[in-house]
Amino acid sequence: MSTLTICNLSKTYPNGVKALDNVTLKLENGMFGLLGPNGAGKSSLMRTLATLQEADLGSATLDHIDILNQPADIRKVLGYLPQEFGVYPNITAEQLLNHLAILKGIVNNSQRKTLVAHLLDKVNLYQKRNKSVKGFSGGMKQRVGIAQALIGNPKLIIVDEPTAGLDPGERNRFYNLLADVGKEVIVILSTHIVDDVQELCTKMAIMNYGKIVYQGSPQNAINELKGKVYQKVVHRDNLEDYIKDHRIISNKMVGGQPLIHVFSEEHPKNGFKQVNPNLEDVFFSKINSLNITS
Template identity: 70%
Template sequence: MAQLKISNLSKTYPNGVKALDNVSLEINNGMFGLLGPNGAGKSSLMRTLASLQEADSGSAFLNELDILNNPKELRRTLGYLPQEFGVYPRITAAQLLDHMAILKGVTNSKERKELVKYLLNKVNLYKQRDKSVKSFSGGMKQRVGIAQALIGDPQLIIVDEPTAGLDPGERNRFHNLLAEVGEEVIVILSTHIVDDVQELCTDMAIMNLGRIVYNGSPLTVLDDLVGLVWQKQIERGELEQYEANFRVISDKMVAGKPQIHVLSESNPGEGFVSVQPNLEDVFFAKIGVSETVVS
């Protein structure tokens, strides 16, 4: 069983942005969700763990392997699907995976051919093996991305914003594939899409402004908010007034009018009804806390 232990990671870019601020996490086998808004530091953490950039301080160990000081050793046991998965022009899915297998040290051509066939079947793209990856839909490209990340039997797989831009059908297929992969290894799913974490992950962290503001089970954090979330539909022009008087953690349009969720220990007043909290409520509640602390 693999374990990733991250301790006090910090990273400040030359422009002064503190992307990682004393980040510590322990992650075991299975799907781990890293949730946060754009700019929270998720990609900086993923790039550091993938040995694509150095940290200023801190440590990270995959079992006994010091991954920050042994990047070559890490890459032998790492699968990585970046946010922007670029492909060579006119290369087919089979050719791409064959090339990636060579780069990962699979030098025996017969072994490589069997591996490519296995991976294409696993991601349900064998029939499209001779088609240009450039012509694939977003979901198909992401499945090729997962296939290349599986080369070399990795212990750690990092996927960065994998469902952004996918239609609902492609997203569901990708979710099923990730869930299957996550049964045997550590899969870190970095995303700003709350539903991705709620549907896939048994453990999670919420990140904002370079810090971890929550780490634990999605179910546990939902239990913590039971009885504290109140909902009301308001008029368009009233939102600013409610934000001034209540702790509004989210608002969205429902039937043409804003529907707000307020965090309060007691009923905020007329028209509010108590609702079961969802992970989106947790997300905005925790992000709001961290912004208040930092400012």
């Protein structure tokens, strides 16, 4: 069992943007969802943990390894699938993994060949091992990305926005693969897609403007909203009035008209219907700073 401890991590970019604002988290083996809108600071946190950028303040340790001061040591036990996983042109899946295994220090030819075959089988690409990766679908490329992240038996795997652009079938295959990987190591799934976290993670955090605005289980967060979420389809011309009069969690277009979700301790009447809250309601309630508590 490994433990990742992040304490008061802060990072301000030269342009003045505070990407990380006293981020504190404690993670153990399993799938951990880091949810937030684009620009919330998720990728900055992932890049810092992956030793691709430095923090200004704070600390991060994986068991006995000081991530910020021992980058070479953490890289030995780190698997990283960035948001954009580039591939070499005209190289097969087998060649790519073989090359990356050499870069990770696996120099024994027989050992490396066995490992590459095992990883390709694990991500269900062994039959495609001699095909050029650049011709793979988005989902297949992401599976190659997970395979390379597993080289070297990592203790920590960071996966940044892995399902963006995948069709529903590819997304489900990727979910199953990640769930399998997450049984034995710490996997951080950084995403703005609520369904990713709801499908995969028993623990999560929500990030906004560089801060952690919620940490706990998805179900506990949903339970906080139970009996307090109402919805109504409203006319677009009247939306501003509803925003003034109600605590709007979210609104989205349905059939050309806004469908609004509001938080209320009492039934707001006026055509509103009580609905069971979901993780999307939690997400928007937290990033819209409604400070909702049970």
